[in-house]
Amino acid sequence: MNILGYKREDGSVGFRNHVLVLPSVSCANKVAEEIANRIEGAVVIPHQCGCGQLGEDREQSIRVLVNVAANLNVAAVLVVGLGCEGIPADFLRDKILKFNKPVETVVIQKEGGSLKTIEKGTRIALRMVEESSEIKREPVNLSEITLGLKCGGSDSSSGISANPVLGFAVDSLIKHGGRAVFTETPEMIGAEHILAKRAANETVKKRILEVVSRFERKAISYGVDIRGANPAPGNIEGGLTTIEEKSLGAILKAGSGPIEQVIEYGERPGKKGVIFMDGTGYDPQSLGGLLACGAQITVFTTGRGNTCGTAIAPVIKVSSNNRLYESMRENIDFNAGTVVSGEETIQQAGQRLFELILKVASGKMTKAEILKDNAFDISRLGISI
């Protein structure tokens, strides 16, 4: 079975063909946004990192910024720096160059201000779009897909319909040799024993239990009940009572296949199949981490409704109940509520979702893409210095 994608120089495949304008530091956000907004085909991901960071916190931000630029949906990168930041533009460029794509930089202090940088950067972005737009879609194998898995604004129906329906689609993708990455470590608490049984080997099993326990200990160190933050107030109103219940419903979206690898937040996986990325359940940060680990498409299930998309990769929104689908159609791409009402089985809806994923891979736009939603954030491990 073939889909249409953009083949990169080394044979790897993207399903979108964006020029990324990447601020190296939050001080360069405005200039980067001005550049991207002027150029059709250019996207920008404003963020709050890039300076005043130390140790593992700085390393993590660098990893995410570099790996987001490496995402195969990105054809070329323009890094915009301020000039005095802790993660300089040229430093990022050198790391991104390893991924065999055009990378250039503009630095505000060097150019002599915002307007001069916007002008120079806009001319560079114009040329990058002109060149990358010559790359045409061609038939590629399904195994090229790295699918991000995410849920947000969950309620009790997410575990009945949207998550198991996504799980079915994930199993189909894995059968075709693809890769699916699930994350949100707090939403493994109470379900880690089930995931551990799915580990491909002892190392992965140990790692799953370790990262969940590490996350839980961190949460406990705040000295309060995790309930209220997770499950969040909306989750509770939707019928979810405890983190264990939420987790047991959440993990259904990762299908049933063996878990091949556990990766750090924003790390690029080395294996195909089902991958677990250690990370937060906070939507913009999960989406940022999934972009960095290489997801060219993400499926996002929701019971209460959610708007988050990303500029770099399409996000397919799946509603878990008919009420939500009716009330927020402008944000929802796929309704799995039919499983709750009994109109469809999990398998039927799962097959339909799988087909939609392939259509989106080949170019069909998602609601979040059309609405230009751009939720992006990087998880922090430390304080700003």
Next chain:
Amino acid sequence: MNKKERRAILFSPKDNVATAVSDLNVGITASLLIKERKKEVLLKQAIKFGHKFSIKPINKGNPVIKYGEIIGLATEDIPEGYHVHIHNVESRRGRGDKEK
């Protein structure tokens, strides 16, 4: 019961709670299949879409079971047909408040 009119879902025969899939009023009877045996639960409280109710009595301190797994412990005796939620179930995990 017509599939399209179903009122509640039970995930596992081990479960002691079921999940409402429409807004259910007090006095409604929900029919559930437990290992092919039909069980009728008379609702003593209104249960909103997505919320859980007990399908058998759950004693204080005993596990609340959904998906065949423990999702928390009952903080009071819960008779059959009652709303099961944060007012009568506590989590066993992420309890920083209990570490103090």
